[in-house]
Amino acid sequence: MAITPQWKDELRARITLSALVQRSVKLTRAGREWKGCCPFHEEKTPSFYVNDQKQFYHCFGCGAHGDAISWMVDHAGLQFMDAVKELAASAGMDVPAPDPAMAKRAEQRASLIDVTEASQSFFADSLAGPQGGAARAYLERRGFSAAICREFGFGWATDDRQALPRALVQFEENMLEGAGMRAANEQGERYDRFRGRIMLPIQDARGRVIAFGGRILDKREGVAKYLNSPDTDLFDKGRTLYNLHRAAPAARQSGRVVVVEGYMDVIALANAGIADAVAPLGTALTEMQLELLWRMVEVPVLCFDGDAAGQRAAMRAIVRALPLLAPMRSLSIVRLPAGLDPDDLIKSQGKGAIEQLLAQPASLIETLWTVERDAQPLDTPEAKAGLKARLMAHVETIADPDIKSLYRREIGDRFSAFAYPPRESRAPARPSFQPGQASKRLPWRGGPSLPQGLSDGARAQLSNTMGGGQRQSLLRAVLVGLARFPQQIARHAEALSSLTRLDREAAPLIESLFELAETLDSQPPTAICNPQGHPAPPADIRYAFLDEGNDPGAACEELAEAVSLLVERPALEAALAATIARFESDPEGSFAEQTRLRAQLLAVEDRLKAFGRRKAGAVALGDDTV
Structure with a gap:
């Protein structure tokens, strides 16, 4: 058969030698090469190296040396033509016919x-x-x-x-x-x-x-x-990079390869002393050109002009690269100032200006997010939803499942932070207390009556919660603490309102507290006491912020911690339930989200335990759980 040197060069160019060798030999990264124990002789210290750029393997111990074809012959034991056919099939090439x-x-x-x-x-x-x-x-x-x-x-x-x-x-x-x-x-x-x-x-x-x-x-x-x-x-312009034969040795020294838009840009960089630059030849970067770049470095730097054409070139490269992303294989992007190409920038600001840009490129995901976000106005909910749809459509093209899951998560986080920024607290206004105004008092254990105007269900739950020995001890303590420091109710109104949506049992109690907040007596030494003059609350539900001898400022801060713990746990549980529910449609993303939420729940549990131990010489809460 007519197997020419040119055809073999093409075959080698399509085969990643390290990936071929790793099918049977464990290799680890060693700078720009891979190393492992030689399969051709017994050794304990690795002396076998694979170089993807030069397309050969070499053992410094026994002298074994060759390319992809000789690997299949010497290691796999195939005949020459059988090795060629197997490699050609994996590379998508036809073996020349005997013509x-x-x-x-x-x-x-x-x-x-x-x-x-x-x-x-x-x-x-x-x-x-x-x-x-x-x-x-x-x-x-x-x-x-x-x-x-x-x-x-x-x-x-x-x-x-x-x-x-x-x-x-x-x-x-x-x-x-x-x-x-x-x-x-x-x-x-x-x-x-x-x-x-x-x-x-x-x-x-x-x-x-x-x-x-x-x-x-x-x-x-x-x-x-x-x-x-x-x-x-x-x-073949789609399989050729201009200046590759010069840039490859320079890239091995610098650990970087720079991709610019045209060959005159390559020469301008070389004229300034930047030798590791290449360029496509009148087309957008192709899959084969990306493979050539990744053989040199893990994250090539794409350097585009700062105009609209440069932005389009960046997006075309990103779209081509997304399906090919793999662990430790990505792109980074530098956008030059508007109206300047590399030659203009070097002439106007010197080599240091472009070196500074090349040293701080944007990641692929950062560029994808920025370009799509700035593509059109986002002043309506529909436009924002369109942004999310475009971004997720890009993510779906990624073949590697782990990278796809991570991109989906990060894009989702970026979109949520952009589309749902935190709002300022809008606590309900509370009219000031008027002297001489009758105040409705919260009942404590042994108190004669409940506040007027409550529904029967709320009345029963409030009575049950404020009584000792029941579950939801933390909620009980928070309500009592807020009764003692009613001026703190407005501070925590938004957090408590979110709790009413997550905990049906807590909802009527919190709503009643908001109603009563307008009439609570906030005069020292305690905000509320029962008609017999006994200070609230009783000792069997005392936390540090309920201790009368505690500093009010410290008590209010500990009360804030209690509110945070009270709200965080049901919010995390609700988020976990929603994540589990979408497992079938998005197993990778759901699993990663579940892992994160469970870790947060464990952290909240630890904080709850620590919080429960911080009492001001009070009676323990017994076996009650939150």
Whole structure:
């Protein structure tokens, strides 16, 4: 079969070697590589390394070395063609058929490299010659150093439709067309594709010229500013990143790779000393390009212009990346100031300005939230609901279940904080007490009567609760504490109102307390006492804030803690019940939420126990539970 070197390069590019090896060997991260105990000889100290960027494994102990194909042959014991077929199937590639025509085509493809390399030499010579003066002046105005121009291979395509056939006479017309250097119009006339443009070679991961990009010097009506080679047997723009062969070694040193919008941005960064930058080639980032980036670093930095087009580019990249997210594999995003590209920013503010931005990128989820939030006005409930729907639609595209669950949770928290901000307390107003006004007194154990105007149910529950030895001791103590310090009722009105919605038994008691708050006697030493003059409350339900000898300020703060505990537990229980109810429709999110709520409930239980032990030399509450 015609298995060419180019086809094997493509196969290796589609296989993540560490993932293949980890099917049978335990590997751990070691910087930019993976390490483990060598499977080819016995060892206790790991000396076996896998490098995804260079696409090989190597053992420093026994010298075993190879790529994905040799791994399948040497470790799995497959024959060469069986290894190729298995890897091709997992990579979604067709194994070349045993066709002589295919073999000839592969040979021709290899020779296309000769065409592109020769074309590059021609363009470089043209730039250095008399016809390249205007192009040299343009590059000088851009501030590109001579060293950068040589490193990136700048050239010049003269404004001549037949320059290449005359210069490259060793290649037939079909070879020039096959390499993307020539084109034909509807009349069949053949002409040079690139004319009157500054030329840049586009190279593969091995540094071989496979295509070109050209930029016009002056803006002309109806003429594209940038022109790239078409897709050919050598060049697939969706699988190629400009400057990858230079950026990959630099990224291994910096631990970072920067993705900018175009190749002139890459060169501007390199001219400023930032060597770890790449760019797509006239298209949005593709899935294959993202895979190439993730082989270099775990979180590439996408750097986009600050205008609307840059924001759209960021969202396109995010949408492509979401289904591919995996543990320790994401994106971060930098948005430049509006109206500035990397070259403009460096020239106006210096290299330090862009380095500072690159050092503090926004996370993928932060950018997703910000872009969707700012996409349109959110001044109606319907618009806010639309925001949530758009965000959750993005989340649903994530394939990894754990990451999807975590994104759903964080997006939900962000939306809740945005759409339901905390409201200011709106406690019911309480008219001031008028001297001489008759006050209705709460009854205590042994008291002769209950307040007037209560319903029979509320009267019975209030009597039962305020009596000793019953459940809900904390509620009983809070009500008694508020009776002693009625000025605290307004402070806790909102919290207690929420409790009435969660606890039916507590509701009439709290509502009665609100009614009576307007007429409670707040004169010292105690707010309320029974007709016999016995101070309220009786000792058998005494907490620290009910101790007459306690400092009033400290007592009120402890009362506030009691109210908080009283309200938190039923709220958490209600939230837990709602979360359990949606388990079937959202098992991952429900489980994570249940775990969080149960931990909070345990914390509340601990606080309740500690609170119950803090008494002011009083009688214990016995076996009553909250």
